[in-house]
Amino acid sequence: MKYLKIMILALGLAGCNTKKEATLHLQKQVDSLEKKLANTYKPGFGEFMSSIQVHHNKLWFAGLHQNWDLADFEIHEIMENIDDIQKFQKERKESQMIDMIRPSLDSVNAAIRNKNQVQFNSSYHILTNTCNSCHRATGFAFNIVKTPETVPFSNQEFTLHHPATGTNSSRHD
Template identity: 50%
Template sequence: MSVRYPGRMINTPALLLFLSFIFTAGCQNNQQITSLQIQLDSLRNQLNHSYKPGFGEFMSAIQAHHVKLWFAGKNENWELADFEVKEIKELFDDIRTFETDRLETESTTIIDAPLDSVQVAITQKNLPEFAHYFSLLTTTCNTCHQSVDYGFNVVTIPAFQPFANQEFNPNH
């Protein structure tokens, strides 16, 4: 059977076949969209329940590396000091990645210059410069704390080495 249009012949079975093909493709698309939506919901759910350290936890980690940096530098263990200053930098980078919802994150840039200066002193293996810039670094930690209303968290130059299970002297 065929339908005659002015100047053109259309084969009806072929047309039906074509339309059923389009319809099936459309249904498959809908199935795919539903399946993708389910996957998306599941991923969103996983993301919402995945562990993200809090600002204070990053700070506690920074505090530990701040201590280690001091004793590494004081012992002129420059390789370890270089490692520690990089750990602190990484943690501030992590804060910028994971704590975007905290207003204080914007203020972290204040620490970049003092950290760079400490790193230069380490590269130059210069103990007096290291001590000077470590002190500036510590003051800057507190400047930030004061500026974001956490001034009660006072960081000091460590009085003693609290890590009983780590060697800081390179010539041990």
């Protein structure tokens, strides 16, 4: 009985000690995580824009070739980048204006869903104009985007594979 009491007391003390140790250990972990976080790479506003530029380019050729699955992919990549700007570039005042692009992204998205080339072309041009409106509004008027003339990469297929012949459909690029 005596031994049991001593043991309980000892355990209690040990528990107190471990609690303190655990708190210290946690604090150390928090400190090291904070340090890691401060050194974590975060893409800059311009890097998100460069990514958007590529998808904006590919989107055009996907739509031009009525490759609607690819076009759907590209428009959503742009949307994700816009979301990421809002999430990771909160401190930039320009981010407050980014929502202005959403309606034009939605209309391109609708054109893609409808597989409607005419609607795609006109909504793409409105989208591009909106990109430039924001560049003007944020003091980056010299960054002018336009409808691309050539495919951005030679190692990606934008035309749809023709299932009957196994050859690619006609090229317009």
